[in-house]
Amino acid sequence: MKKPAPGPQGYPLVGVVPFMIKQGAEYLLSAFRQYGDVVELRLLGSMRMFLISHPDDVEYVLRKNHRNFLVKRPSMHLEAMMGNGLTLSNGELWVQQRRLMQPAFHRQKIEATMASTVSQVAERIRHWGAAGPIELASEMEQLSLNAMLAALFGSGISNSETRRITDAVALVLRVAGRGMFLEIPPFVPTPENLRVKRALKDLTQVVLGLIEQRRHTSGEEQRQDLLSLLLEAHDEAASLSEQQLRDEVTSLLVAGYESTAVTLTWMFYLLSQDPGVEQRLRQEIGTVLGDRAPTLADLPSLEYLNQVISESMRCYPAFWAMTRQTIADDEIGGYSIPARSLIVVSPFVTHKHPGFWEEPDHFDPDRFNPERSAGRHRFAYFPFGAGPRVCIGERQARMVLQLSLVTILQQYRLKPVPDHPVEIHTSMTIRPKYGMLMHVSPAGLQS
Ligand code: HEM
Secondary structure, X not given: OOEOOOOOOOXXXXXXXXXXXXXXXXXXXXXXXXXXXXXXXXXXXXXXXXXXXXXXXXHHHHHHOHHHEEEOOOXXXXXXHHOOOOOOOOHHHHHHHHHHHHHHHOHHHHHHHOOOHHHHHHHHHOOOOOOOOEEHHHHHHHHHHHHHHHHHHOOOOOHHHHHHHHHHHHHHHHHHHXXXXXXXXXXXXXXXXXXXXXXXXXXXXXXXHHHHHHHHHOOOOOOOOHHHHHHHHHHHHOOOOXXXXXXXXXXXXXXXXXXXXXXXXXXXXXXXXXXXXXXXXHHHHHHHHOOOXXXXXXXXXXXXXXXXXXXXXXXXXXXXXXXXXXXXXXEEOOEEEOOXXXXXXXXXXXXXXXXXXXXXXXXXXXXXXXXXHOOOOHHHOOOOOOHHHOOOOHHHHHHHHHHHHHHHHHHEEEEXXXXXXXXXXXXXXXXXXXXOEEEEEEOOOOO
16 A cells, blocks of 8 residues: 655654755755655655655656656756756656757767867866866866857857856856745846846846857758757757747756756765876876877776766765655555655655665765676666666766866876865755865976
């Protein structure tokens, strides 16, 4: 017989919302450790949320019975920015969009959009260390944003357009991240909401301008960026409106930029905590590349690099929670789940499930060598999601992570500034709460 799921009571009226706001991903992990694979977490009023952590149940939600679990829009501000873009849409519209956009993410297309990544990273890091420690989290944000903008718009974007897009996206992400569990609706005219409204208007103007420009130049110049590929798909299907194109572009930007940046930041942090792993990685890079800049053709030979990246994303999966809403009553892991419940599957939690991971709090890239990976439950590890809504940008993200990590390690050693606190802050992604202050020295020098 189906039974009610266990879970903390929380406070009257507001349930566990204060804990979620304060501790986010870490609260979910502690709830899982206390209550098990299915936990009910009470939210505001009568809203019910279930944390689902066993890989079998994650598979049920994300793949086997995904039609009963609609993607839930995490914030009204985010919705205003991404509209009906691929990330937030559901049903027939989503099927259509995914079909239209998939060809733009094929290997050869993505490889063509990656052409300038290495030189861009090299340029961005050229002055590191000259003026003392760097704040790595914001450096990685700039680097990842440049990579995303180059992939989306190629070289056809000016500095002022870049700045306007950056400012708008950063503001909305900050406000949406803060409001994930309790949000002042965008129509309430607080000073912040008005700022967001202006930023969104500006964002729309820039993106529509770029689309318009591209329409006029596409015949003259064969471009390989995502915008051109989207426009091609658009022209063939004749089914994406201008507004829909804006939504797709901003959705890609939002889905790809902060996630890649925080993943890189945590990766350098983990490496700095484990000199043995870092040394082994440097040796691999030295053997495969020497001082030569990496190319896409080198990436398959850098096996340990890939293990380090996979293990970093096990420890710190940027998108720590995927939210869904049930359409009809359901049953998960033997527990009853009513219609219209909020469902959370969290890679941050499942990646530490002791039934599937030995010593889950330990950073150990060898978990991802072929022998130890063999036979692992497919849904015990899902930093890029899983099932039909798996990240469409995974291939691109992995390439940016690989190329950036190698280019930076070839030039520098990064060591955390002693006594600078490192804690997780949960917003849309999991980020270092106080940033990540790092000393940098040339890679050739042992510090
Ligand atoms: C390290 C970087 C990245 C991580 C960790 C990541 C993670 C994820 C995850 C977990 C999902 C599934 C969300 C869900 O099921 O609710 C997702 C979806 C998505 N990602 Fe990524 N992502 C990354 C980079 C990118 C990049 C670079 C792009 C674009 C170029 C991108 C575009 C998307 C889109 C459009 C979706 C929605 C797909 C759909 O619903 O059909 N992501 N990503």
